Amino acid sequence: MTERSPATRRTLWVMLSLVFAFLYIPIAVLVSLSFNQGGLPTVWSGFSLKWYASLAGNAAILSAALNTLIVALVSTAIATLLGTLLAIGVEIRRQYGSGLEALIFAPMIIPDIVLAIALLSFFSLLDFTLGLHTIILAHVVFNLAFVCSVVRARLKSFDWSIVEASADLGASALTTFRRVTLPVILPAVVAGALLAFTLSVDEFIIAFFTAGAGRASTTLPMQIYSMIRFGITPEINALATIVMAVSITALTLSQRLNRGVIGQ
Template sequence: MRRRRYWLWTAALCGYAFLYVPLLIVIVYSFNDSRLNAEWVGFTLDWYRRLLADDGMLVAAGNSLLIALVASAVSTVLGTMAGVAMYRYRTRLLPILVLTPIAIPEILMGVSLLIFFVMLNFTLGLASVALAHIAFCIGFVAIVVRARLSGMDESLVEAARDCGATPWQAFRHVTLPLIMPGVIAGALMAFTLSIDDFVITFFTAGAGTVTLPLQIYSMIKIAVTPEVNAVSALLMLLTLLLIVIASKLSPSLYQSDQETPA
């Protein structure tokens, strides 16, 4: 038994190394005093300084933030509604519409929305990207909210209704506070998904609009530079923060058999 565990640990450590070494290399080289991402020369913060002076990058970051804020706000409201509806009512159509965008390859949603916007003569830009992001974020929020609801004691809502609360009052004062950690976790997830999205943005942004992932894409298509490492490191830090907060709020995000405490 002990030998088996030893073997298992070694294999799993290799797995973790495979997952983390590439990301660590990106971060380490963002502090490297060399144009080539090939060997360590010396420590510098130059690439971060250059990043802050790069107007194109700052515009892209601003666009990404704006889109992510709008997309996460709207998709949190719609996704929470979808999660509640899927949990409470026996609907057939809604789960299909909510889950299919997550199940199919992203490129399909990207190209179908491209045709859709162009046929409607809707100018591609920030608005079309935000509308597209909302559509794929709804499903993720709905899943988290539904998971939270299934851990909730339904008799609390019944008690509120028996005491004379209207359905809205029961939702507002009983259900919503109880599922709030799930709602916030869903919002943070939607924000992260939106700010990181490349594929759907690539098809719906049009020629003139740039977001951070699009900017990174055009930079690495030309050359590998440590400036990309620096922006990557910052983006990773932001994502890490959001996800750690989200997972603290809603452990069911990464636990399969969680009895979520209310």
């Protein structure tokens, strides 16, 4: 391989630095201004935590946070269960080829707006009353493919002979899954669950379309959107910082677990 010249390496570093600056400087500014003492969202006037304290007294934000937590936890639990079983089934039936995989992973590549309209049309066709339950169902559909893909990454290197050995020793299918298969794929299952939780907390478009009217089904991203229409305030910056911190933490844990899974 031809070694790059010093000028080429410097150019690449400059381009990489510009890309990272474009991506992360706005986030750094948002986080910094969330600690701004003054009420102006763009002028620094001193360090303060009062905007974070004010969030604790905002009933609308607390209600939206509770709704987000309910949606994220319930949809993650259902998507993790179904996604894990789906991954095992797809891996066992590999002979059906890429067509089945394309069908399963379609929600990952379909634009969110298209999926949101499709789900809204489906719920309307079934005459469902929109609310938190329809957001949960929509997030399960959205997260299912992501959980399945993470678990399948572990199953690619899974030794199915230990499942056969367990069956030969008289273990039932449920016992084999609980005592043999699940312990091996558990890190991937947890990684998929954390990824699904992160996506559910951040998701706005699908929730917006399937929430229905009223504040009873408003999630945090929807609340932030309704607040930002009247101007950006340090309170919005503080709320966005908290949501971002939760998402980054869950995503980091998911990536660490997934890296360990791929390395096994």
